[in-house]
Amino acid sequence: MTTTYKPLNRDQMAWRAAQDLQEGAYVNLGIGMPTRAASYVPDGREVIFHSENGILGLGPKPEPGTEDENLIDAGKNYTTLIKGGVFMHHADAFLMIRGKHLDVSLLGAFEVSEAGDLANWTTEDPSFPPGVGGAMDLAVGAKEIRVIMDHTDKNGKPRILNKCRLPLTAPGCVKRIYTNLAVIDVTAQGLFVREMVEGMTLEKLQELTEPKLQLANDWRALTPPAMAA
Amino acid sequence: MTTTYKPLNRDQMAWRAAQDLQEGAYVNLGIGMPTRAASYVPDGREVIFHSENGILGLGPKPEPGTEDENLIDAGKNYTTLIKGGVFMHHADAFLMIRGKHLDVSLLGAFEVSEAGDLANWTTEDPSFPPGVGGAMDLAVGAKEIRVIMDHTDKNGKPRILNKCRLPLTAPGCVKRIYTNLAVIDVTAQGLFVREMVEGMTLEKLQELTEPKLQLANDWRALTPPAMAA
Amino acid sequence: MIDKRVAGPAEAVAGVKDGATVLVAGFGTVGIADDLLEALHEQGATNLTIVHNNAGNGDVGLARLINSGRVAKVICSYPRSGDYSAFLNAYRNKTLELELVPQGIISERMHAHAAGLGGFFSPVTAHTKLAEGKETREIDGVLHVFEKPLKGDVALLRAMKADRWGNLIYNQSARNFNPIMAMAADLSIVQVDEMVELGSMDPEAVVTPSIFIDRILVVGATS
Amino acid sequence: MIDKRVAGPAEAVAGVKDGATVLVAGFGTVGIADDLLEALHEQGATNLTIVHNNAGNGDVGLARLINSGRVAKVICSYPRSGDYSAFLNAYRNKTLELELVPQGIISERMHAHAAGLGGFFSPVTAHTKLAEGKETREIDGVLHVFEKPLKGDVALLRAMKADRWGNLIYNQSARNFNPIMAMAADLSIVQVDEMVELGSMDPEAVVTPSIFIDRILVVGATS
Numbered sequence: 001m002t003t004t005y006k007p008l009n010r011d012q013m014a015w016r017a018a019q020d021l022q023e024g025a026y027v028n029l030g031i032g033m034p035t036r037a038a039s040y041v042p043d044g045r046e047v048i049f050h051s052e053n054g055i056l057g058l059g060p061k062p063e064p065g066t067e068d069e070n071l072i073d074a075g076k077n078y079t080t081l082i083k084g085g086v087f088m089h090h091a092d093a094f095l096m097i098r099g100k101h102l103d104v105s106l107l108g109a110f111e112v113s114e115a116g117d118l119a120n121w122t123t124e125d126p127s128f129p130p131g132v133g134g135a136m137d138l139a140v141g142a143k144e145i146r147v148i149m150d151h152t153d154k155n156g157k158p159r160i161l162n163k164c165r166l167p168l169t170a171p172g173c174v175k176r177i178y179t180n181l182a183v184i185d186v187t188a189q190g191l192f193v194r195e196m197v198e199g200m201t202l203e204k205l206q207e208l209t210e211p212k213l214q215l216a217n218d219w220r221a222l223t224p225p226a227m228a229a
Numbered sequence: 230m231t232t233t234y235k236p237l238n239r240d241q242m243a244w245r246a247a248q249d250l251q252e253g254a255y256v257n258l259g260i261g262m263p264t265r266a267a268s269y270v271p272d273g274r275e276v277i278f279h280s281e282n283g284i285l286g287l288g289p290k291p292e293p294g295t296e297d298e299n300l301i302d303a304g305k306n307y308t309t310l311i312k313g314g315v316f317m318h319h320a321d322a323f324l325m326i327r328g329k330h331l332d333v334s335l336l337g338a339f340e341v342s343e344a345g346d347l348a349n350w351t352t353e354d355p356s357f358p359p360g361v362g363g364a365m366d367l368a369v370g371a372k373e374i375r376v377i378m379d380h381t382d383k384n385g386k387p388r389i390l391n392k393c394r395l396p397l398t399a400p401g402c403v404k405r406i407y408t409n410l411a412v413i414d415v416t417a418q419g420l421f422v423r424e425m426v427e428g429m430t431l432e433k434l435q436e437l438t439e440p441k442l443q444l445a446n447d448w449r450a451l452t453p454p455a456m457a458a
Numbered sequence: 459m460i461d462k463r464v465a466g467p468a469e470a471v472a473g474v475k476d477g478a479t480v481l482v483a484g485f486g487t488v489g490i491a492d493d494l495l496e497a498l499h500e501q502g503a504t505n506l507t508i509v510h511n512n513a514g515n516g517d518v519g520l521a522r523l524i525n526s527g528r529v530a531k532v533i534c535s536y537p538r539s540g541d542y543s544a545f546l547n548a549y550r551n552k553t554l555e556l557e558l559v560p561q562g563i564i565s566e567r568m569h570a571h572a573a574g575l576g577g578f579f580s581p582v583t584a585h586t587k588l589a590e591g592k593e594t595r596e597i598d599g600v601l602h603v604f605e606k607p608l609k610g611d612v613a614l615l616r617a618m619k620a621d622r623w624g625n626l627i628y629n630q631s632a633r634n635f636n637p638i639m640a641m642a643a644d645l646s647i648v649q650v651d652e653m654v655e656l657g658s659m660d661p662e663a664v665v666t667p668s669i670f671i672d673r674i675l676v677v678g679a680t681s
Numbered sequence: 682m683i684d685k686r687v688a689g690p691a692e693a694v695a696g697v698k699d700g701a702t703v704l705v706a707g708f709g710t711v712g713i714a715d716d717l718l719e720a721l722h723e724q725g726a727t728n729l730t731i732v733h734n735n736a737g738n739g740d741v742g743l744a745r746l747i748n749s750g751r752v753a754k755v756i757c758s759y760p761r762s763g764d765y766s767a768f769l770n771a772y773r774n775k776t777l778e779l780e781l782v783p784q785g786i787i788s789e790r791m792h793a794h795a796a797g798l799g800g801f802f803s804p805v806t807a808h809t810k811l812a813e814g815k816e817t818r819e820i821d822g823v824l825h826v827f828e829k830p831l832k833g834d835v836a837l838l839r840a841m842k843a844d845r846w847g848n849l850i851y852n853q854s855a856r857n858f859n860p861i862m863a864m865a866a867d868l869s870i871v872q873v874d875e876m877v878e879l880g881s882m883d884p885e886a887v888v889t890p891s892i893f894i895d896r897i898l899v900v901g902a903t904s
Contacts, residue, residue: 024460026669046460048623048668052784053708053857056667069711070852076709076762079854083657084623086664087853089860089888090708090734091573091792094785095641098574098805101669129736129772130781131759132811137785140804141574171808253683255892275683277846277891281561282485282634285890298488299629305486305539308631312880313846315887316630318637318665319485319511320569320796323562324864327582327797330892358513358549359558360536361588366562369581370797400585566796573789576820579799597799627885662850663886 005199007151007180012224015040016195017106017148017178021047028052028097028138030107030120031075033148037106048084050102052134054093057085074134097134097141105142107135109149109174111164114211116174116186118147119166139170151179152208160184160191161210181205183222190214195222234428236380236409241453244269245424246335246377246407250276257281257326257367259336259349260304262377266335277313279331281363283322286314303363326363326370334371336364338378338403340393343440345403345415347376348395368399380408381437389413389420390439410434412451419443424451461622462674463653467497470647470675474503474612477530481568481610481639482510482520486539489632491616491649493677495519498614504528509568509610511561511635513537513545524548533608535561558588563605565638571607572641580605610643617666620650621657624671625664633665640670647673684845686876686897690720693870693898697726697835700753704791704833704862705733705743709762712855714839714872716900718742721837727751732791732833734784734858736760736768747771756831758784781811786828788861794830795864803828833866840889843873844880847894848887856888863893870896 008016014036021027021041028050029035038058041047049058052074059080062068067078081087088096096102109120121135139145153159160177177184182205183195193215196205202215237245243265250256250270257279258264267287270276278287281303288309291297296307310316317325325331340348350364368374382388389406406413411434412424422444425434431444464470471494474480480498484490499522506529513532514521521544523529532554537545548554559567560582570578579602583589593604615636617626626648628636640646653676687693694717697703703721707713722745729752736755737744744767746752755777760768771777782790783805793801802825806812816827838859840849849871851859863869876899 048460050669051854053711053854055854056669057661068853070855072709072711072854081661081853084621084625084668086625086659086661086667087851087856088667089788089856090784090858091788091861094788095569095573096667096669098785098789098803099572099641100574101572101641127773129760129769129779131761132781132783133759134784136783136805136809136811140807141785167810168808170805277683279892280631282488282631284631285892286884297630299632301486301488301631310630310884313844313848313891315848315882315884315890316628316633317890318565318633319561319635320565320638323565324792324796325890325892327562327566327580328795328864329797330795330864356550358537358546358556360538361558361560362536363561365560365582365586365588369584370562396587397585399582566798569796570801574804575789576802576804576818576823576825578793578801581797581799595799600799602799630885633885660886662853662856662888663883665885 005197008197008224009227011036011227013148013178013180015224015227016183016222017146021104025103026050026101027104027106028102028142030138032108034106034108035075050096052093054088054090055081055085056088057082094137097137100141100143102142104144104146105138106146106148107138109147110166111159111161112147112174112177113161113164114191116172117164118169118174119164121169122167124167135169139173144175145173146176146178147174148178151181158208158210192216193219195220197222234426237426237453238456240265240456242377242407242409244453244456245412245451246375250333254332255279255330256333256335257331257371259367261337263335263337264304279325281322283317283319284310284314285317286311323366326366329370329372331371333373333375334367335375335377336367338376339395340388340390341376341403341406342390342393343420345401346393347398347403348393350398351396353396364398368402373404374402375405375407376403377407380410387437387439421445422448424449426451462624462671463622464673464675467493467675468500470494470673471497471501474498474501476503477505478503478611479507479509479609481613481643482508483613483615483634483636483639485511485634487515489616489634489636490519491614492519494614494647494649494675495523499523499526505530507531507533509533509564509608511535512539513542515540515542517544524554527553529554531555531557533557533559533564535559535564564608565635567605567608568638568642571609575607577604577606579603608642610639611645613639613643613646615640615646615648617648617650619652619654620648620674621654621659623656623668624674625659625668626666626671627659627663628665637666640666646671647675649675649677651677685847685894686845686899690716690898691723693717693896694720694724697721697724699726700728701726701834702730702732702832704836704866705731706836706838706857706859706862708734708857710738712839712857712859713742714837715742717837717870717872717898718746722746722749728753730754730756732756732787732831734758735762736765738763738765740767747777750776752777754778754780756780756782756787758782758787787831788858790828790831791861791865794832798830800827800829802826831865833862834868836862836866836869838863838869838871840871840873842875842877843871843897844877844882846879846891847897848882848891849889849894850882850886851888860889863889869894870898872898872900874900
């Protein structure tokens with residue numbers, strides 16, 4: 001029997017992660033796909049986004065022509081400030097991160113282990129200098145760390161592993177993983193599949209995942225709205 | 230031969246200490262006599278006074294009737310803010326102190342030793358709880374610590390000692406001592422008398438001082454203007 | 459819509475537990491959340507550890523909590539300020555423990571907790587009685603003392619203005635310990651004189667960003 | 682009368698010594714003192730250690746200093762930002778040393794120096810390669826890494842407005858590392874767009890108090 005399923009595209013993954021951001025939550029979004037989640041917070045929910053470079057209350061991208069050269073986000077893209085937003089210096093921005101003041105940090109990753117170890121800062125390419133940015137601060141800091149990443153690498157190999165192969169960003173920090181195939185919780189009892197895309201089976205998902213997966217009793221289908229890829 | 234001299238009163242002592250505060254200096258004045266020095270900065274000199282409770286740019290006492298209940302100094306007296314003055318929180322106020330950002334801290338003292346050890350926080354009266362306030366922070370923090378105190382205690386016993394008898398605030402921190410009789414510098418070569426009140430002799434001053442005093446080659450008379458006691 | 463305002467004093471301090479560490483902002487009588495302290499008295503939590511620069515004044519606020527036997531320990535820099543008879547009686551009767559900490563070290567220990575640090579070395583108190591029993595280390599030729607982070611279960615704060623998110627600005631020297639205590643407690647409760655519209659504060663001039671504030675009690679300009 | 686303004690770029694950076702540690706504020710291309718970096722290039726100091734979040738962009742400012750062989754070491758969190766070819770060439774040629782430090786730890790190490798501390802323990806980097814060779818300690822069940830204070834001989838800063846004492850305010854996210862670097866250097870030099878009268882800034886809203894600033898170079902709003 002052939003399993004037929006359709007992986008989420010990047011906007012659908014961002015949409016799914018955004019649904020879990022609660023009213024009143026203070027959230028840091030990592031550079032790249034996590035940043036897209038800001039666009040998909042359900043209407044009417046106030047979620048306050050934090051940026052490492054000293055902004056609390058990030059708004060949407062500015063309209064073309066209205067960019068302010070002194071207002072950029074951690075990805076160094078132009079951004080805006082919403083009402084109630086404030087500026088602070090770098091040490092205070094990281095005090096917020098490291099001191100467990102943020103409710104959620106949503107990060108990209110290369111690999112996550114069964115124990116919630118996170119590897120997202122270096123692929124150890126010897127021809128380039130390493131860069132860590134705020135990755136390690138974010139990984140130890142927020143009250144809850146969630147990861148958003150493709151379920152497998154470009155060769156189809158698992159990125160959810162028994163142990164990370166790449167150097168760690170921080171051990172045991174990840175609580176939830178959003179992939180293009182599933183939503184998986186990291187618990188002391190192991191990895192629990194909370195949601196899978198339609199057509200996916202636990203058996204097929206397990207083939208794409210190194211550590212043992214368990215299906216949550218109340219698992220459900222992962223069915224985001226259709227979105228242009 | 231009887232030595233005839235007249236000790237300075239408290240305002241004259243404050244006046245003398247104020248003469249050494251240079252244009253542009255950032256200065257913390259301890260509670261009590263040191264605070265009086267602010268009134269005697271020579272006209273035209275801009276000296277910026279710091280208060281532990283989060284003020285940089287303390288002004289003079291408010292005119293009666295203009296007091297603001299939210300504007301007090303470290304001694305909990307009403308104060309004012311001069312143009313250019315700013316407010317900060319307690320941790321930043323003490324960052325300024327402890328991080329050697331202040332040029333001068335002018336403190337009261339019970340005792341100072343030959344090595345510049347300072348005792349100014351407790352008399353060890355067992356019937357009262359101890360209090361330290363910002364004394365220890367100030368004693369280690371400023372670029373230069375100066376002390377203003379009566380030369381002897383109320384029984385005429387020296388307060389400049391070989392070793393402090395009271396518990397230390399900080400070791401080896403005091404660089405200059407203003408007393409009602411003299412101005413004395415603490416150096417690696419010992420205590421040097423820079424100024425003495427008129428009629429004072431080194432011999433008489435030595436009788437009132439425990440460690441050995443040396444007279445600076447360029448010593449001069451300590452002659453503040455007349456002031457009501 | 460986020461709105462951190464509470465209905466009244468009782469709701470403001472609801473849930474403070476016996477044995478809690480309570481950060482009480484203020485210096486002298488300035489910048490103290492008098493109404494929250496009174497509400498805490500009504501609320502009934504006992505066996506409290508209080509972190510404050512001083513140790514109460516007269517028979518109101520912190521002094522009243524002490525007089526009612528609700529304070530087990532005071533962490534402060536200078537108990538002898540104003541009319542501190544409430545503290546003095548309890549201290550002499552040995553019903554209350556005093557931990558004396560230099561004023562700047564209280565602040566920095568709270569900063570350390572706020573910033574997620576495990577402790578720091580400071581030259582303050584080195585070679586003095588207040589360093590007795592503490593770990594020391596020579597760093598660059600200077601003796602340093604190890605200081606642990608100081609965390610509040612609750613902070614009782616006073617600000618001039620808030621918006622519904624909890625962004626705060628203060629009134630002159632009434633700022634004092636408020637911003638640092640706001641950052642250092644699990645539950646930060648602020649008494650404010652005035653509410654303003656979200657977006658009406660200058661985003662460059664907000665002193666305490668809303669992330670540090672959990673509950674707002676509006677007391678009005680008459681307080 | 683205190684007036685920290687200097688006559689021009691050369692005077693602004695006069696006296697920076699070979700081997701100096703230079704704190705360079707800015708994040709991406711925002712909040713960087715371009716004119717002071719150019720002036721430092723003219724001034725000629727070499728064998729510099731640069732503390733900056735990134736590692737230069739294009740062939741201006743920090744990148745130009747690197748291309749001219751004047752930088753011995755870069756302490757940064759993320760060299761790979763923008764056109765970092767200047768850094769990359771020097772890195773590959775091994776003419777420049779890299780000390781990689783997490784972004785928040787760079788900031789906090791400067792805060793520690795600014796606050797007169799001897800170092801602190803932080804959970805960041807524990808159990809990772811970046812903790813190799815560093816002292817660690819378990820505190821409350823969590824492994825911490827000891828971090829040393831980070832001090833600049835010089836800081837090169839960029840602000841929006843200054844008064845003659847050196848009180849500063851910034852422009853939105855151009856604030857970034859500027860206030861913390863201003864506090865962490867022996868000699869803090871700021872490039873500002875605009876001078877304002879003493880007393881015209883809101884004393885509640887000044888971000889960098891004048892005590893941290895030594896020299897002001899006014900560049901004008903065109904910069």
